[in-house]
Amino acid sequence: METTEFRPENWRDEYREFAEATSKFYKKELDAKAYKGISGGFGSYAQKGGEASMLRLRLPAGRIDKERLKFIADCVERYKINLVHFTTCQTVQLHNLNEEAVCAIAVEALDHNILTRGGGGDFPRNVMVSPLSGVERDEYFDVLPYALAASDYLMTLIKGPKLPRKLKVAFSNTKANITHATFRDLGFTARPDGTFDVYSAGGLGNNPSFGVLVAQGVAPGQILYYIRAMYNTFCAYGNYENRAKARSRFMKDSLGGEESYREAFGEKLKEVYASGENLDLDLPASEPAWKFRAGMKQAQGKAPADSRVIGQKQPGFYAVKYHPLGGVPDTGFFKRMYELIKDMDQVELRLAPDETAYIINCTGEEAGQVLKATEHGARNSFEESVACIGASICQQGVRDSQALLNHLVEMARREGFEDGVLPRIHISGCPSSCGTHQIGALGFHGGVKVIEKVPMPAFTLHYNGCDVQEREKLGEKLGVMLELKIPDFLKLLGQTVRESGMRFEEWSRNNPDGVKKIAAPFIL
Missing domain, CATH: 3.30.413.10 (Sulfite Reductase Hemoprotein, domain 1)
Structure with missing residues:
Protein backbone atom coordinates (compact mmCIF):
# COMPACT_ATOMS: atom_id res chain seq x y z
CA MET A 1 0.00 0.00 0.00
CA GLU A 2 1.23 3.47 -0.77
CA THR A 3 0.98 5.75 2.24
CA THR A 4 -1.70 8.42 2.04
CA GLU A 5 -0.29 11.76 0.99
CA PHE A 6 -1.31 14.65 3.21
CA ARG A 7 -3.47 16.94 1.10
CA PRO A 8 -4.79 20.02 2.90
CA GLU A 9 -7.51 20.55 0.31
CA ASN A 10 -9.07 17.25 1.39
CA TRP A 11 -9.84 18.76 4.79
CA ARG A 12 -10.28 22.49 4.33
CA ASP A 13 -14.01 22.42 3.62
CA GLU A 14 -14.71 20.56 6.85
CA TYR A 15 -13.50 23.51 8.90
CA ARG A 16 -16.55 25.53 7.88
CA GLU A 17 -18.54 23.46 10.38
CA PHE A 18 -16.01 24.35 13.09
CA ALA A 19 -16.14 28.06 12.27
CA GLU A 20 -19.94 28.10 12.29
CA ALA A 21 -20.14 26.26 15.62
CA THR A 22 -17.49 28.52 17.16
CA SER A 23 -19.36 31.62 16.06
CA LYS A 24 -22.59 30.32 17.60
CA PHE A 25 -20.81 29.38 20.82
CA TYR A 26 -19.28 32.81 21.32
CA LYS A 27 -22.64 34.40 20.53
CA LYS A 28 -24.15 32.19 23.28
CA GLU A 29 -26.34 30.47 20.70
CA LEU A 30 -24.72 27.07 21.39
CA ASP A 31 -24.15 25.67 24.87
CA ALA A 32 -20.79 24.34 26.03
CA LYS A 33 -21.75 20.65 25.83
CA ALA A 34 -23.08 20.89 22.29
CA TYR A 35 -20.09 22.96 21.20
CA LYS A 36 -17.65 20.46 22.70
CA GLY A 37 -19.26 17.71 20.65
CA ILE A 38 -18.33 19.60 17.48
CA SER A 39 -15.16 21.50 18.35
CA GLY A 40 -13.40 18.48 19.89
CA GLY A 41 -13.31 16.81 16.50
CA PHE A 42 -11.28 19.76 15.23
CA GLY A 43 -8.78 19.64 18.10
CA SER A 44 -10.30 22.55 19.99
CA TYR A 45 -12.12 23.00 23.27
CA ALA A 46 -13.51 26.00 25.06
CA GLN A 47 -11.47 26.74 28.17
CA LYS A 48 -12.94 27.00 31.64
CA GLY A 49 -15.36 29.90 31.79
CA GLY A 50 -16.14 29.75 28.06
CA GLU A 51 -14.39 33.02 27.22
CA ALA A 52 -11.39 31.57 25.37
CA SER A 53 -10.37 28.50 23.38
CA MET A 54 -7.48 26.11 23.09
CA LEU A 55 -6.26 24.46 19.89
CA ARG A 56 -4.31 21.21 19.71
CA LEU A 57 -1.92 20.88 16.77
CA ARG A 58 -1.72 17.31 15.57
CA LEU A 59 2.00 16.47 15.24
CA PRO A 60 2.57 12.80 14.31
CA ALA A 61 5.52 11.39 16.25
CA GLY A 62 5.92 14.76 17.94
CA ARG A 63 7.96 16.05 14.99
CA ILE A 64 8.35 19.79 14.56
CA ASP A 65 10.37 20.48 11.46
CA LYS A 66 11.47 23.99 10.57
CA GLU A 67 8.35 24.81 8.58
CA ARG A 68 6.10 23.83 11.47
CA LEU A 69 8.32 25.60 13.97
CA LYS A 70 8.14 28.83 11.99
CA PHE A 71 4.39 28.51 11.68
CA ILE A 72 3.98 28.17 15.45
CA ALA A 73 6.36 31.08 16.04
CA ASP A 74 4.45 33.25 13.55
CA CYS A 75 1.11 32.36 15.14
CA VAL A 76 2.39 33.23 18.60
CA GLU A 77 3.50 36.61 17.33
CA ARG A 78 0.56 37.39 15.04
CA TYR A 79 -2.18 36.39 17.48
CA LYS A 80 -0.33 37.45 20.63
CA ILE A 81 -0.58 33.98 22.17
CA ASN A 82 0.55 34.02 25.80
CA LEU A 83 0.33 30.32 26.74
CA VAL A 84 1.60 27.23 24.93
CA HIS A 85 1.82 23.72 26.35
CA PHE A 86 3.72 20.58 25.29
CA THR A 87 1.33 17.71 26.01
CA THR A 88 1.88 14.12 27.12
CA CYS A 89 0.57 13.03 23.69
CA GLN A 90 3.44 14.78 21.86
CA THR A 91 1.37 17.70 20.63
CA VAL A 92 1.45 21.47 21.01
CA GLN A 93 -1.55 23.19 22.56
CA LEU A 94 -2.18 26.88 21.97
CA HIS A 95 -4.21 28.50 24.74
CA ASN A 96 -6.21 31.64 25.51
CA LEU A 97 -7.30 32.06 21.91
CA ASN A 98 -10.23 34.23 20.91
CA GLU A 99 -12.82 33.25 18.32
CA GLU A 100 -10.94 34.78 15.40
CA ALA A 101 -7.60 33.24 16.32
CA VAL A 102 -8.77 29.68 16.96
CA CYS A 103 -10.66 29.48 13.66
CA ALA A 104 -7.91 31.15 11.61
CA ILE A 105 -5.02 29.12 13.02
CA ALA A 106 -6.83 25.81 12.52
CA VAL A 107 -7.20 26.53 8.79
CA GLU A 108 -3.81 28.22 8.31
CA ALA A 109 -2.15 25.14 9.82
CA LEU A 110 -3.22 23.08 6.80
CA ASP A 111 -0.82 25.05 4.62
CA HIS A 112 2.03 23.90 6.85
CA ASN A 113 1.17 20.19 6.95
CA ILE A 114 -0.46 20.44 10.35
CA LEU A 115 -3.93 19.06 10.85
CA THR A 116 -6.04 19.66 13.95
CA ARG A 117 -8.88 17.40 12.74
CA GLY A 118 -9.22 14.48 15.13
CA GLY A 119 -7.05 16.18 17.72
CA GLY A 120 -9.95 15.74 20.13
CA GLY A 121 -13.33 14.05 20.12
CA ASP A 122 -14.11 10.43 19.27
CA PHE A 123 -11.40 9.95 16.67
CA PRO A 124 -7.97 8.37 16.22
CA ARG A 125 -5.59 10.71 18.00
CA ASN A 126 -1.99 11.82 17.43
CA VAL A 127 0.28 8.81 16.83
CA SER A 275 -11.43 -8.54 2.85
CA GLY A 276 -8.77 -8.43 0.17
CA GLU A 277 -7.81 -4.83 0.93
CA ASN A 278 -4.09 -4.36 0.39
CA LEU A 279 -2.63 -2.73 3.49
CA ASP A 280 0.94 -3.96 3.02
CA LEU A 281 3.61 -1.37 3.68
CA ASP A 282 6.74 -1.44 1.58
CA LEU A 283 9.22 0.64 3.55
CA PRO A 284 12.86 -0.42 3.08
CA ALA A 285 14.20 -1.57 6.44
CA SER A 286 17.54 0.09 5.73
CA GLU A 287 15.98 3.47 4.94
CA PRO A 288 15.27 5.46 8.11
CA ALA A 289 12.75 8.29 8.09
CA TRP A 290 15.68 10.63 8.54
CA LYS A 291 19.25 10.16 7.35
CA PHE A 292 22.18 12.39 6.60
CA ARG A 293 22.28 13.42 2.99
CA ALA A 294 25.68 12.66 1.56
CA GLY A 295 27.96 15.66 1.62
CA MET A 296 25.37 17.85 3.34
CA LYS A 297 26.04 17.22 7.00
CA GLN A 298 29.40 16.51 8.58
CA ALA A 299 30.40 16.28 12.21
CA GLN A 300 32.01 19.49 13.43
CA GLY A 301 33.29 20.45 16.84
CA LYS A 302 33.07 18.78 20.22
CA ALA A 303 29.79 18.93 22.08
CA PRO A 304 29.77 20.36 25.60
CA ALA A 305 29.88 17.84 28.43
CA ASP A 306 26.38 18.29 29.80
CA SER A 307 23.65 15.89 30.89
CA ARG A 308 21.28 17.57 28.42
CA VAL A 309 23.51 16.71 25.46
CA ILE A 310 22.89 13.18 24.21
CA GLY A 311 25.09 11.43 21.69
CA GLN A 312 23.19 10.01 18.72
CA LYS A 313 23.95 6.71 17.06
CA GLN A 314 25.32 8.73 14.14
CA PRO A 315 28.91 9.42 15.29
CA GLY A 316 29.63 13.07 15.96
CA PHE A 317 26.00 14.16 16.18
CA TYR A 318 23.88 15.05 19.17
CA ALA A 319 20.41 15.71 20.53
CA VAL A 320 19.87 18.43 23.12
CA LYS A 321 17.16 17.97 25.74
CA TYR A 322 15.01 20.91 26.79
CA HIS A 323 12.26 20.57 29.39
CA PRO A 324 10.31 23.75 30.14
CA LEU A 325 8.79 23.68 33.61
CA GLY A 326 5.40 22.00 33.44
CA GLY A 327 5.79 21.61 29.68
CA VAL A 328 5.10 25.34 29.30
CA PRO A 329 7.83 27.11 27.29
CA ASP A 330 7.96 30.87 27.24
CA THR A 331 6.22 31.94 24.07
CA GLY A 332 9.37 33.53 22.66
CA PHE A 333 11.00 30.10 22.57
CA PHE A 334 9.60 29.22 19.17
CA LYS A 335 10.91 32.28 17.36
CA ARG A 336 14.31 32.10 19.09
CA MET A 337 14.66 28.43 18.25
CA TYR A 338 13.63 28.93 14.63
CA GLU A 339 16.10 31.75 14.14
CA LEU A 340 18.82 29.60 15.69
CA ILE A 341 18.29 26.38 13.73
CA LYS A 342 16.88 27.61 10.41
CA ASP A 343 20.27 27.27 8.72
CA MET A 344 21.32 24.12 10.60
CA ASP A 345 20.99 21.27 8.12
CA GLN A 346 18.48 18.57 9.14
CA VAL A 347 18.04 19.87 12.68
CA GLU A 348 14.48 19.50 13.98
CA LEU A 349 12.50 19.27 17.20
CA ARG A 350 10.92 16.15 18.63
CA LEU A 351 8.43 16.30 21.46
CA ALA A 352 8.38 13.54 24.06
CA PRO A 353 5.44 12.18 26.09
CA ASP A 354 6.95 13.67 29.26
CA GLU A 355 6.66 17.25 27.94
CA THR A 356 10.33 17.36 26.93
CA ALA A 357 11.58 18.67 23.58
CA TYR A 358 14.67 17.27 21.90
CA ILE A 359 16.55 19.24 19.27
CA ILE A 360 18.20 16.53 17.18
CA ASN A 361 20.85 16.09 14.49
CA CYS A 362 23.17 18.77 15.88
CA THR A 363 26.90 18.86 15.29
CA GLY A 364 29.03 19.45 18.36
CA GLU A 365 29.17 23.17 17.60
CA GLU A 366 25.42 23.36 17.00
CA ALA A 367 24.71 21.42 20.19
CA GLY A 368 26.62 24.04 22.15
CA GLN A 369 24.53 26.83 20.65
CA VAL A 370 21.25 25.00 21.28
CA LEU A 371 22.31 24.16 24.83
CA LYS A 372 22.86 27.82 25.61
CA ALA A 373 19.57 28.84 23.98
CA THR A 374 17.62 26.41 26.18
CA GLU A 375 19.37 27.05 29.49
CA HIS A 376 16.22 28.53 31.04
CA GLY A 377 14.50 25.11 31.26
CA ALA A 378 14.52 22.47 33.99
CA ARG A 379 17.74 22.33 36.00
CA ASN A 380 17.45 18.75 37.25
CA SER A 381 15.30 15.62 37.09
CA PHE A 382 12.82 16.87 39.68
CA GLU A 383 12.22 20.02 37.66
CA GLU A 384 11.47 17.75 34.70
CA SER A 385 8.30 16.68 36.48
CA VAL A 386 5.15 16.32 34.40
CA ALA A 387 1.97 18.35 34.87
CA CYS A 388 -1.18 18.69 32.80
CA ILE A 389 -2.41 22.17 31.91
CA GLY A 390 -4.59 22.25 35.02
CA ALA A 391 -7.93 23.52 36.24
CA SER A 392 -7.30 27.17 35.51
CA ILE A 393 -7.63 26.24 31.81
CA CYS A 394 -9.21 22.80 31.49
CA GLN A 395 -12.99 22.41 31.78
CA GLN A 396 -12.57 18.97 33.34
CA GLY A 397 -9.81 20.00 35.71
CA VAL A 398 -10.37 20.05 39.48
CA ARG A 399 -7.01 21.37 40.67
CA ASP A 400 -4.36 23.66 39.19
CA SER A 401 -1.55 21.19 38.57
CA GLN A 402 0.71 23.84 37.03
CA ALA A 403 0.48 26.06 40.13
CA LEU A 404 1.26 23.12 42.40
CA LEU A 405 4.32 22.18 40.37
CA ASN A 406 5.61 25.76 40.42
CA HIS A 407 5.24 25.89 44.21
CA LEU A 408 7.12 22.60 44.56
CA VAL A 409 9.96 23.75 42.32
CA GLU A 410 10.26 26.96 44.33
CA MET A 411 10.43 24.90 47.55
CA ALA A 412 13.09 22.56 46.16
CA ARG A 413 15.21 25.49 44.98
CA ARG A 414 14.98 27.17 48.39
CA GLU A 415 16.10 23.93 50.02
CA GLY A 416 18.95 23.55 47.54
CA PHE A 417 18.17 19.88 46.90
CA GLU A 418 20.78 18.21 44.73
CA ASP A 419 19.77 16.41 41.54
CA GLY A 420 18.27 13.01 42.35
CA VAL A 421 17.22 13.81 45.92
CA LEU A 422 13.61 14.14 44.80
CA PRO A 423 12.20 12.03 41.96
CA ARG A 424 10.37 13.29 38.94
CA ILE A 425 6.72 13.56 39.90
CA HIS A 426 3.57 13.43 37.79
CA ILE A 427 0.62 15.71 38.48
CA SER A 428 -2.87 15.49 36.98
CA GLY A 429 -5.54 18.05 37.80
CA CYS A 430 -8.20 15.31 37.92
CA PRO A 431 -8.38 11.49 37.74
CA SER A 432 -8.06 11.52 33.93
CA SER A 433 -4.27 11.06 34.13
CA CYS A 434 -3.27 13.63 31.50
CA GLY A 435 -0.26 14.12 33.78
CA THR A 436 0.29 10.32 33.82
CA HIS A 437 0.21 10.29 37.63
CA GLN A 438 -0.43 6.55 37.77
CA ILE A 439 3.00 5.54 36.47
CA GLY A 440 5.20 8.02 38.33
CA ALA A 441 7.56 7.22 41.17
CA LEU A 442 5.33 9.77 42.89
CA GLY A 443 2.08 10.96 41.36
CA PHE A 444 -0.78 13.22 42.36
CA HIS A 445 -4.28 13.60 40.97
CA GLY A 446 -6.53 16.47 41.92
CA GLY A 447 -9.68 16.31 43.97
CA VAL A 448 -11.52 17.75 46.95
CA LYS A 449 -11.49 16.79 50.62
CA VAL A 450 -14.40 17.91 52.79
CA ILE A 451 -13.28 18.87 56.29
CA GLU A 452 -15.95 19.97 58.75
CA LYS A 453 -18.34 20.49 55.83
CA VAL A 454 -15.83 22.72 54.05
CA PRO A 455 -14.44 21.50 50.67
CA MET A 456 -10.66 21.80 50.62
CA PRO A 457 -8.27 21.57 47.62
CA ALA A 458 -6.60 18.17 47.77
CA PHE A 459 -4.67 15.59 45.77
CA THR A 460 -4.49 11.80 45.98
CA LEU A 461 -0.92 10.53 46.31
CA HIS A 462 0.25 7.61 44.16
CA TYR A 463 3.53 5.82 44.85
CA ASN A 464 5.90 3.53 42.99
CA GLY A 465 4.43 3.39 39.50
CA CYS A 466 6.56 2.29 36.54
CA ASP A 467 6.14 2.41 32.75
CA VAL A 468 9.19 0.36 31.67
CA GLN A 469 8.20 -2.57 29.47
CA GLU A 470 7.98 -5.84 31.40
CA ARG A 471 8.13 -3.89 34.67
CA GLU A 472 4.88 -1.96 34.24
CA LYS A 473 3.20 -1.10 37.50
CA LEU A 474 0.44 1.25 38.55
CA GLY A 475 1.29 3.38 41.53
CA GLU A 476 -0.26 2.45 44.86
CA LYS A 477 -2.77 4.97 46.20
CA LEU A 478 -1.50 6.12 49.59
CA GLY A 479 -4.36 8.49 50.36
CA VAL A 480 -5.55 12.08 50.10
CA MET A 481 -3.35 15.03 51.02
CA LEU A 482 -4.37 18.67 51.28
CA GLU A 483 -2.76 20.72 48.52
CA LEU A 484 -1.22 23.16 50.98
CA LYS A 485 0.55 20.28 52.76
CA ILE A 486 2.21 18.77 49.69
CA PRO A 487 5.25 21.12 49.71
CA ASP A 488 5.88 20.20 53.38
CA PHE A 489 5.64 16.50 52.55
CA LEU A 490 8.13 16.73 49.70
CA LYS A 491 10.40 18.98 51.74
CA LEU A 492 10.58 16.38 54.50
CA LEU A 493 11.08 13.61 51.94
CA GLY A 494 13.92 15.52 50.28
CA GLN A 495 15.61 16.28 53.60
CA THR A 496 15.41 12.61 54.61
CA VAL A 497 16.85 11.37 51.33
CA ARG A 498 19.61 14.01 51.34
CA GLU A 499 20.68 13.06 54.86
CA SER A 500 21.01 9.43 53.74
CA GLY A 501 23.60 10.39 51.12
CA MET A 502 21.66 8.44 48.49
CA ARG A 503 19.57 9.31 45.46
CA PHE A 504 15.84 8.77 45.76
CA GLU A 505 15.81 5.56 43.72
CA GLU A 506 18.44 3.91 45.91
CA TRP A 507 16.93 5.24 49.12
CA SER A 508 13.50 3.97 48.11
CA ARG A 509 14.84 0.49 47.37
CA ASN A 510 16.63 0.37 50.72
CA ASN A 511 13.60 1.79 52.54
CA PRO A 512 10.56 0.17 50.90
CA ASP A 513 8.19 1.71 53.45
CA GLY A 514 10.07 5.00 53.68
CA VAL A 515 7.73 7.09 51.52
CA LYS A 516 4.68 5.68 53.25
CA LYS A 517 6.06 6.54 56.70
CA ILE A 518 6.95 10.09 55.70
CA ALA A 519 3.60 10.58 53.95
CA ALA A 520 1.50 9.14 56.79
CA PRO A 521 1.24 12.32 58.91
CA PHE A 522 0.15 14.29 55.85
CA ILE A 523 -2.52 11.81 54.73
CA LEU A 524 -6.09 12.56 55.81
Missing part, protein backbone atom coordinates in the same frame (compact mmCIF):
# COMPACT_ATOMS: atom_id res chain seq x y z
CA MET A 128 2.98 8.67 19.48
CA VAL A 129 6.56 7.53 18.91
CA SER A 130 9.75 7.31 20.94
CA PRO A 131 11.09 10.85 20.42
CA LEU A 132 14.63 9.82 19.48
CA SER A 133 13.60 7.10 17.06
CA GLY A 134 16.11 6.96 14.23
CA VAL A 135 18.91 8.55 16.24
CA GLU A 136 18.85 6.69 19.57
CA ARG A 137 21.92 4.59 20.20
CA ASP A 138 20.22 1.63 21.87
CA GLU A 139 17.08 1.36 19.79
CA TYR A 140 16.14 -2.01 18.29
CA PHE A 141 15.29 -0.33 15.00
CA ASP A 142 13.88 2.94 13.69
CA VAL A 143 10.11 2.74 14.21
CA LEU A 144 9.39 6.24 12.95
CA PRO A 145 8.65 5.37 9.29
CA TYR A 146 5.98 2.90 10.39
CA ALA A 147 4.47 5.32 12.87
CA LEU A 148 4.17 8.02 10.21
CA ALA A 149 2.56 5.53 7.82
CA ALA A 150 0.17 4.56 10.61
CA SER A 151 -0.71 8.21 11.16
CA ASP A 152 -1.49 8.71 7.48
CA TYR A 153 -3.69 5.61 7.47
CA LEU A 154 -5.55 6.61 10.61
CA MET A 155 -6.42 9.93 8.99
CA THR A 156 -8.37 7.99 6.35
CA LEU A 157 -10.49 6.48 9.12
CA ILE A 158 -11.50 9.85 10.58
CA LYS A 159 -14.09 10.20 7.83
CA GLY A 160 -15.40 6.68 8.51
CA PRO A 161 -17.75 5.40 11.24
CA LYS A 162 -17.40 7.31 14.49
CA LEU A 163 -15.64 5.52 17.33
CA PRO A 164 -17.12 5.26 20.84
CA ARG A 165 -14.25 7.39 22.16
CA LYS A 166 -10.69 8.33 21.25
CA LEU A 167 -8.24 5.77 19.85
CA LYS A 168 -4.60 6.26 20.85
CA VAL A 169 -1.85 4.44 18.94
CA ALA A 170 1.79 4.37 20.05
CA PHE A 171 5.14 2.95 18.92
CA SER A 172 8.19 2.31 21.10
CA ASN A 173 11.74 1.54 19.99
CA THR A 174 13.17 0.25 23.30
CA LYS A 175 12.04 -1.29 26.58
CA ALA A 176 11.97 2.22 28.05
CA ASN A 177 8.42 2.36 26.68
CA ILE A 178 8.10 6.09 27.23
CA THR A 179 5.13 6.24 24.83
CA HIS A 180 3.35 3.65 27.03
CA ALA A 181 2.87 1.43 24.00
CA THR A 182 2.10 -1.58 26.22
CA PHE A 183 -0.88 0.19 27.73
CA ARG A 184 -2.43 2.27 24.97
CA ASP A 185 -5.51 1.46 22.92
CA LEU A 186 -3.05 -0.02 20.44
CA GLY A 187 0.70 -0.24 20.87
CA PHE A 188 3.57 -1.56 18.75
CA THR A 189 6.73 -2.40 20.70
CA ALA A 190 9.94 -3.01 18.76
CA ARG A 191 11.81 -6.28 19.18
CA PRO A 192 15.53 -6.99 18.66
CA ASP A 193 14.67 -9.14 15.64
CA GLY A 194 13.17 -6.19 13.75
CA THR A 195 9.52 -7.07 14.33
CA PHE A 196 6.78 -5.75 16.59
CA ASP A 197 4.80 -7.13 19.49
CA VAL A 198 1.28 -5.70 19.54
CA TYR A 199 -0.69 -4.69 22.63
CA SER A 200 -4.29 -3.57 22.73
CA ALA A 201 -7.03 -2.24 25.05
CA GLY A 202 -4.87 -0.52 27.64
CA GLY A 203 -4.97 2.94 29.13
CA LEU A 204 -4.56 5.15 32.19
CA GLY A 205 -7.20 7.21 33.99
CA ASN A 206 -10.40 5.73 35.39
CA ASN A 207 -10.26 1.94 35.42
CA PRO A 208 -6.57 1.88 34.35
CA SER A 209 -5.42 -1.25 32.60
CA PHE A 210 -2.35 -2.67 30.91
CA GLY A 211 -2.79 -3.81 27.34
CA VAL A 212 -3.46 -7.33 26.14
CA LEU A 213 -0.65 -8.89 24.10
CA VAL A 214 -2.59 -9.74 20.94
CA ALA A 215 0.31 -10.61 18.61
CA GLN A 216 4.04 -11.27 18.65
CA GLY A 217 6.72 -10.96 16.01
CA VAL A 218 4.60 -8.97 13.55
CA ALA A 219 6.44 -7.89 10.41
CA PRO A 220 6.54 -4.06 10.29
CA GLY A 221 5.00 -4.06 6.83
CA GLN A 222 1.83 -5.62 8.27
CA ILE A 223 0.99 -3.04 10.93
CA LEU A 224 -1.91 -1.42 9.06
CA TYR A 225 -3.86 -4.68 9.18
CA TYR A 226 -3.63 -4.58 12.97
CA ILE A 227 -4.69 -0.93 13.08
CA ARG A 228 -7.74 -1.70 10.94
CA ALA A 229 -8.52 -4.71 13.14
CA MET A 230 -8.34 -2.53 16.24
CA TYR A 231 -10.60 0.06 14.67
CA ASN A 232 -13.14 -2.60 13.70
CA THR A 233 -12.94 -4.25 17.12
CA PHE A 234 -13.60 -0.93 18.84
CA CYS A 235 -16.52 -0.15 16.56
CA ALA A 236 -18.00 -3.60 17.14
CA TYR A 237 -17.55 -3.96 20.88
CA GLY A 238 -16.99 -0.43 22.21
CA ASN A 239 -19.64 1.06 24.46
CA TYR A 240 -21.60 3.69 22.50
CA GLU A 241 -24.15 4.17 25.30
CA ASN A 242 -22.05 5.02 28.35
CA ARG A 243 -19.22 7.50 27.68
CA ALA A 244 -17.63 6.69 31.03
CA LYS A 245 -17.00 3.19 29.71
CA ALA A 246 -16.44 4.04 26.07
CA ARG A 247 -12.68 3.45 25.99
CA SER A 248 -11.11 0.31 24.58
CA ARG A 249 -9.81 -0.86 27.97
CA PHE A 250 -13.37 -1.54 29.14
CA MET A 251 -13.90 -4.04 26.30
CA LYS A 252 -11.86 -6.70 28.09
CA ASP A 253 -14.42 -6.92 30.87
CA SER A 254 -17.43 -6.68 28.58
CA LEU A 255 -16.03 -9.50 26.42
CA GLY A 256 -15.21 -11.72 29.39
CA GLY A 257 -11.53 -11.16 30.03
CA GLU A 258 -8.17 -10.98 28.29
CA GLU A 259 -8.39 -14.28 26.43
CA SER A 260 -11.84 -13.47 25.09
CA TYR A 261 -10.63 -10.05 24.01
CA ARG A 262 -7.60 -11.59 22.29
CA GLU A 263 -9.92 -13.94 20.40
CA ALA A 264 -12.26 -11.11 19.40
CA PHE A 265 -9.32 -9.05 18.11
CA GLY A 266 -8.01 -12.08 16.24
CA GLU A 267 -11.36 -12.58 14.53
CA LYS A 268 -11.42 -8.98 13.35
CA LEU A 269 -7.86 -9.35 12.12
CA LYS A 270 -8.86 -12.40 10.07
CA GLU A 271 -11.74 -10.41 8.58
CA VAL A 272 -9.41 -7.61 7.55
CA TYR A 273 -7.06 -10.01 5.78
CA ALA A 274 -10.00 -11.80 4.18
